[in-house]
Amino acid sequence: MKHSAHPQIKETFMLAIKRTVVALLLAILSPLCVGAADRPNIIFIFADDWGYGDLSSHGSTFCQTPHLDQMAKEGIDFANFTVNSPVCSPSRVAVMTGQFPARQSIHQHFAGVTSNRKRGMPDWLDPLGPSLPRMMQDAGYKTGHFGKWHLGGGAGMPTEDQYGYDAYATFNGSKTNDIKKDGLASVDHAVAFIKQNKDQPFFVNLWLHEVHLAHYPLEKYLKQFHDLDEQQRVYASVIAEGDEGVGRVLALLKELAIDEKTLVVFSTDNGPEVTRGEEAKIHHKGDPGLGGYYSVGETGGLKGRKRSLFAGGIRVPLIVRWPGVVPAGQTDKTSVLTAVDLLPTFLEIADGELPDGFVPDGENVFSAFQGEPLQRSKPIFWEWKGGATQDENWPSLGVRDGRWKLILNKELGKRELYDMEKDWAEKVDVSQQNPEIVQKLVQQLDVWKKSLPQAPDPRCCVNPKQTDLKKFKK
Numbered sequence: 001m002k003h004s005a006h007p008q009i010k011e012t013f014m015l016a017i018k019r020t021v022v023a024l025l026l027a028i029l030s031p032l033c034v035g036a037a038d039r040p041n042i043i044f045i046f047a048d049d050w051g052y053g054d055l056s057s058h059g060s061t062f063c064q065t066p067h068l069d070q071m072a073k074e075g076i077d078f079a080n081f082t083v084n085s086p087v088c089s090p091s092r093v094a095v096m097t098g099q100f101p102a103r104q105s106i107h108q109h110f111a112g113v114t115s116n117r118k119r120g121m122p123d124w125l126d127p128l129g130p131s132l133p134r135m136m137q138d139a140g141y142k143t144g145h146f147g148k149w150h151l152g153g154g155a156g157m158p159t160e161d162q163y164g165y166d167a168y169a170t171f172n173g174s175k176t177n178d179i180k181k182d183g184l185a186s187v188d189h190a191v192a193f194i195k196q197n198k199d200q201p202f203f204v205n206l207w208l209h210e211v212h213l214a215h216y217p218l219e220k221y222l223k224q225f226h227d228l229d230e231q232q233r234v235y236a237s238v239i240a241e242g243d244e245g246v247g248r249v250l251a252l253l254k255e256l257a258i259d260e261k262t263l264v265v266f267s268t269d270n271g272p273e274v275t276r277g278e279e280a281k282i283h284h285k286g287d288p289g290l291g292g293y294y295s296v297g298e299t300g301g302l303k304g305r306k307r308s309l310f311a312g313g314i315r316v317p318l319i320v321r322w323p324g325v326v327p328a329g330q331t332d333k334t335s336v337l338t339a340v341d342l343l344p345t346f347l348e349i350a351d352g353e354l355p356d357g358f359v360p361d362g363e364n365v366f367s368a369f370q371g372e373p374l375q376r377s378k379p380i381f382w383e384w385k386g387g388a389t390q391d392e393n394w395p396s397l398g399v400r401d402g403r404w405k406l407i408l409n410k411e412l413g414k415r416e417l418y419d420m421e422k423d424w425a426e427k428v429d430v431s432q433q434n435p436e437i438v439q440k441l442v443q444q445l446d447v448w449k450k451s452l453p454q455a456p457d458p459r460c461c462v463n464p465k466q467t468d469l470k471k472f473k474k
């Protein structure tokens with residue numbers, strides 16, 4: 001007697017085979033479907049202290065940035081991008097967390113423990129908090145951080161990998177893989193990482209030193225700019241070095257034939273450093289680096305520099321390039337973008353997911369990267385707690401909502417309102433003519449302030465016992 005399986009068993013068996021075949025096909029096909037086109041590599045190049053006007057394509061009067069100018073020709077140059085703080089650490093925290101840095105009580109640059117505590121800050125960014133590289137890692141990306149860190153310090157600080165990096169080489173970091181800050185050492189490490197990971201999606205944070213103090217101009221550039229005056233010659237040299245770093249990355253992508261599956265984004269963490277007097281020719285005694293006398297960056301006519309909530313301190317270049325996806329040669333003067341938008345945008349592009357319960361302060365702006373001007377839905381908030389060491393550093397809070405930007409300092413009783421659609425350079429204060437708008441924006445700032453923590457998280461402090469929570473209530 002011929003055996004035949006019970007019909008129900010046979011059906012179940014066939015179903016199991018079908019499921020296995022489908023699963024196998026999906027396993028084989030999914031990397032292809034979700035691969036090259038949909039899951040590009042992402043490289044975020046974050047320069048340090050560049051002014052909006054430091055690019056030759058932005059009208060620099062003495063710098064030359066051929067690689068960035070070329071990048072802009074091949075992508076979109078956004079004219080309305082702001083960072084979320086006018087100084088380094090909090091601006092970088094916004095990129096890393098996708099939230100305004102005050103949500104982490106990070107109001108200023110990380111310094112020593114005593115300074116941090118006086119400012120109501122922790123000693124390092126919370127490694128268990130929201131973290132862009134960890135989200136990219138969870139999305140299946142290889143992640144690397146090369147160059148500046150400046151996200152904390154002191155005994156017990158986390159190492160960079162605890163934030164979700166597979167590889168790192170940093171200065172001003174944990175010193176567990178310390179590199180030189182000058183001479184594009186960060187680019188060398190990024191290049192090696194990209195070569196090693198070229199066949200899989202990767203995410204790179206490349207945070208350049210140039211043109212932050214101290215300046216270490218290379219001889220070849222000093223020769224190239226020999227006809228400039230002493231200050232401009234040094235500054236143009238360090239800008240040129242940063243530009244060379246960008247050029248090396250872009251050339252590598254072409255060489256590896258991954259140019260068309262790599263999104264490259266260039267920006268800088270805050271506006272240009274204040275130019276100091278002749279006494280600041282040398283940055284520090286015993287350090288060959290040159291000082292703030294040579295920090296002659298340009299804002300492109302914008303008011304304020306580093307440490308100011310006026311546009312010169314926070315509006316910086318944003319150039320986005322991804323051949324075939326980001327249209328070439330456009331300048332977007334309409335979309336209002338900000339640094340906290342980068343995290344949700346990168347996650348969208350990476351086909352990743354925002355963690356449960358995480359509320360980003362920014363929005364996914366991928367459509368703007370694809371050439372569709374964006375109508376922003378979320379307001380942008382800023383705070384500055386560093387005091388007024390320069391005339392234009394007086395604003396301690398700021399908000400941009402729609403066409404309006406309000407900056408104020410309650411202690412000084414000062415407030416100014418700008419119509420950003422008519423007045424890109426913030427030249428005309430229109431607060432007197434628009435009292436209702438001022439009132440509404442002040443209320444928005446009050447609500448935002450109330451949503452912020454009142455003291456740093458003791459878990460992120462060198463000596464939690466010294467973290468007197470009441471002392472920092474404001």
Ligand SMILES: [Ca+2]
Nearest residue numbers: 048049088269
């Ligand atoms: Ca900076």
